[in-house]
Amino acid sequence: MDTITAFTTPDDFHLLDSIEAGTSLALGGALDEVLEGRILSPAAPQHSLYASCFVAEPGAFRAFVAGKCAWAMRAFGCIVLAARGTDERRLLDAERLWLREDLATPRDDIAGAVDDLIELVQGLDAVLLFQAAADVECLATSRLRPFVPGERDAIERGLFRTYRLRYIEAGLRSHHFNMLLRALLPPEERARLEHELKFIATPPWRNE
Numbered sequence: 001m002d003t004i005t006a007f008t009t010p011d012d013f014h015l016l017d018s019i020e021a022g023t024s025l026a027l028g029g030a031l032d033e034v035l036e037g038r039i040l041s042p043a044a045p046q047h048s049l050y051a052s053c054f055v056a057e058p059g060a061f062r063a064f065v066a067g068k069c070a071w072a073m074r075a076f077g078c079i080v081l082a083a084r085g086t087d088e089r090r091l092l093d094a095e096r097l098w099l100r101e102d103l104a105t106p107r108d109d110i111a112g113a114v115d116d117l118i119e120l121v122q123g124l125d126a127v128l129l130f131q132a133a134a135d136v137e138c139l140a141t142s143r144l145r146p147f148v149p150g151e152r153d154a155i156e157r158g159l160f161r162t163y164r165l166r167y168i169e170a171g172l173r174s175h176h177f178n179m180l181l182r183a184l185l186p187p188e189e190r191a192r193l194e195h196e197l198k199f200i201a202t203p204p205w206r207n208e
Contacts, residue, residue: 011144012139012143015142016135019138020159020162023131023163026054027127027131028084030054030056031080031084033062034062034065034066035073035076035077035080035081035094054131055127056127061127065120065123069105069116070104070105071098071101071102071109071110071116072115072116072120073116074094074097074098074101075113075117076117077094077098078091078095078098078171078176079121079168079171079174080124080167080171081171082170082174083167083171083172084166084171095176095180098180099180110185110186110189114185114189114193118197121168121172121197121200122196122200124168125164125168125200128160129160131163133156135159136152136155136156164200168200168201169201181193
């Protein structure tokens with residue numbers, strides 16, 4: 001969030017920290033729900049005084065993820081868990097499930113599975129974009145002074161980059177994920193995945 005530094009006061013950083021904490025809990029819970037197939041209570045208490053609501057409607061978010069093939073869902077889970085710094089045991093369990101699903105997936109279906117994975121990553125990226133905007137709106141209504149020209153856009157861009165790194169990019173760049181990807185996908189499918197996700201991250205398998 002370096003681009004935010006020149007525009008925000010210490011009070012703003014305090015508010016942003018609180019808003020981000022609430023978003024992290026809400027988004028992390030929603031991701032855990034769809035990845036583990038469990039439903040969280042809609043009456044869960046607010047965790048942050050200033051947290052904006054999670055922008056994705058939980059039922060629609062579940063349906064979007066559940067509509068993809070099992071191979072893509074397992075791969076998506078590995079990306080998200082690695083990006084979030086999940087403990088090693090849980091990540092290894094997720095990777096084993098992905099490997100098991102790959103063995104059960106006919107090779108003729110892999111291209112379609114990659115399509116589903118691309119849609120999942122791009123879908124989460126869109127959620128993060130809208131969430132960053134919602135969180136900056138929450139900041140705008142909580143701070144004591146209005147934004148100066150250019151300030152709101154700079155904060156929103158910085159927050160979106162932070163969320164993208166935290167939930168997607170760090171996972172796409174993780175060593176374990178890329179080892180598996182090299183083992184499970186032929187070069188042409190890795191190249192297609194890179195092309196479709198190049199605006200989100202440049203994966204390490206680019207140069208081989």
